[in-house]
Amino acid sequence: xxxxxxxxxxxxxxxxxxxxxxxxxxxxxxxxxxxxxxxxxxxxxxxxxxxxxxxxxxxxxxxxxxxxxxxxxxxxxxxxxxxxxxxxxxxxxxxxxxxxxxxxxxxxxxxxxxxxxxxxxxxxxxxxxxxxxxxxxxxxxxxxxxxxxxxxxxxxxxxxxxxxxxxxxxxxxxxxxxxxxxxx
Amino acid sequence: xxxxxxxxxxxxxxxxxxxxxxxxxxxxxxxxxxxxxxxxxxxxxxxxxxxxxxxxxxxxxxxxxxxxxxxxxxxxxxxxxxxxxxxxxxxxxxxxxxxxxxxxxxxxxxxxxxxxxxxxxxxxxxxxxxxxxxxxxxxxxxxxxxxxxxxxxxxxxxxxxxxxxxxxxxxxxxxxxxxxxxxxxxxxxxxxxxx
Numbered sequence: 001x002x003x004x005x006x007x008x009x010x011x012x013x014x015x016x017x018x019x020x021x022x023x024x025x026x027x028x029x030x031x032x033x034x035x036x037x038x039x040x041x042x043x044x045x046x047x048x049x050x051x052x053x054x055x056x057x058x059x060x061x062x063x064x065x066x067x068x069x070x071x072x073x074x075x076x077x078x079x080x081x082x083x084x085x086x087x088x089x090x091x092x093x094x095x096x097x098x099x100x101x102x103x104x105x106x107x108x109x110x111x112x113x114x115x116x117x118x119x120x121x122x123x124x125x126x127x128x129x130x131x132x133x134x135x136x137x138x139x140x141x142x143x144x145x146x147x148x149x150x151x152x153x154x155x156x157x158x159x160x161x162x163x164x165x166x167x168x169x170x171x172x173x174x175x176x177x178x179x180x181x182x183x184x
Numbered sequence: 185x186x187x188x189x190x191x192x193x194x195x196x197x198x199x200x201x202x203x204x205x206x207x208x209x210x211x212x213x214x215x216x217x218x219x220x221x222x223x224x225x226x227x228x229x230x231x232x233x234x235x236x237x238x239x240x241x242x243x244x245x246x247x248x249x250x251x252x253x254x255x256x257x258x259x260x261x262x263x264x265x266x267x268x269x270x271x272x273x274x275x276x277x278x279x280x281x282x283x284x285x286x287x288x289x290x291x292x293x294x295x296x297x298x299x300x301x302x303x304x305x306x307x308x309x310x311x312x313x314x315x316x317x318x319x320x321x322x323x324x325x326x327x328x329x330x331x332x333x334x335x336x337x338x339x340x341x342x343x344x345x346x347x348x349x350x351x352x353x354x355x356x357x358x359x360x361x362x363x364x365x366x367x368x369x370x371x372x373x374x375x376x377x378x379x
Binding site: 100126139 | 189190191192193271272274284285288289292311312313314315316317
């Protein structure tokens with residue numbers, strides 16, 4: 001008799017719980033298939049007017065780094081950009097820019113207008129390298145360990161808080177020990 | 185708020201057009217010479233309509249890929265593209281999607297096929313970069329077990345529920361049934377009926 005009352009309640013609670021969890025899910029954010037894997041093999045020329053291009057070798061030299069996917073057509077990248085400019089001033093970690101499907105002049109002008117925080121830039125005009133990185137929108141930001149292992153991928157705008165609470169602590173771990181137990 | 189901001193690349197100049205990125209792709213070959221009659225001299229409205237049609241004709245070229253020379257390979261490419269989910273327009277396959285990224289992926293599928301990859305290898309190539317998520321038919325593994333088994337498990341549970349319900353109904357009917365007649369009662373019944 002008691003079961004008759006409890007069972008529907010229990011089923012209701014289960015469904016309600018699942019739906020409630022669904023409210024905070026972000027189906028647009030597709031988990032990266034590359035976490036824990038080495039960075040893909042690639043070699044890119046720099047953005048127009050810059051000297052240092054970006055390749056696999058640059059990411060496997062022992063120093064952890066950030067790889068930021070940006071483009072001049074990407075409006076959210078403008079919101080995010082000051083975070084990188086500020087971080088670049090501290091010289092704490094190299095930030096590499098992967099310029100995705102951009103026009104050479106537009107990318108160059110963008111960096112001149114808003115500041116260039118990037119240690120190295122790679123101009124991926126065809127978008128092929130970005131596909132190898134599993135990029136499907138911009139901005140995206142990868143945390144890369146010193147040996148070139150992709151640790152994390154942040155989809156969409158990185159804020160100062162995310163940098164301070166998640167990204168920088170992980171990078172400091174990586175710098176010190178080459179390992180980290182932190183989550184993304 | 186900020187975390188939601190994310191943009192997909194704009195249509196490339198060659199893929200042209202201001203069509204919504206997630207609109208369904210138009211199929212078919214570009215129409216190089218739209219053979220439409222000239223607008224008739226008198227019919228102002230009809231003429232304007234035909235002129236509009238003429239203007240619209242180049243739109244058929246939008247989203248049309250360079251097909252592979254071998255029709256069998258082209259057919260395979262389309263079938264594979266139908267099985268891969270577009271990352272920008274998430275309820276469309278890359279074959280259906282108008283998104284520039286889908287176009288790039290279709291090109292990659294064709295390239296891999298031309299390079300001699302099997303269908304499974306082409307799929308693996310994309311899965312290695314974007315994960316199982318891109319497969320419209322996800323593989324059976326620990327993460328997707330609930331997805332595959334769930335409906336059958338629910339059906340099974342519902343079946344058990346129905347079985348229990350009917351069994352209870354049967355036992356209840358049995359419990360409520362009056363005890364069988366005694367010999368004396370039967371004799372009296374027979375007497376009453378035969379009267």
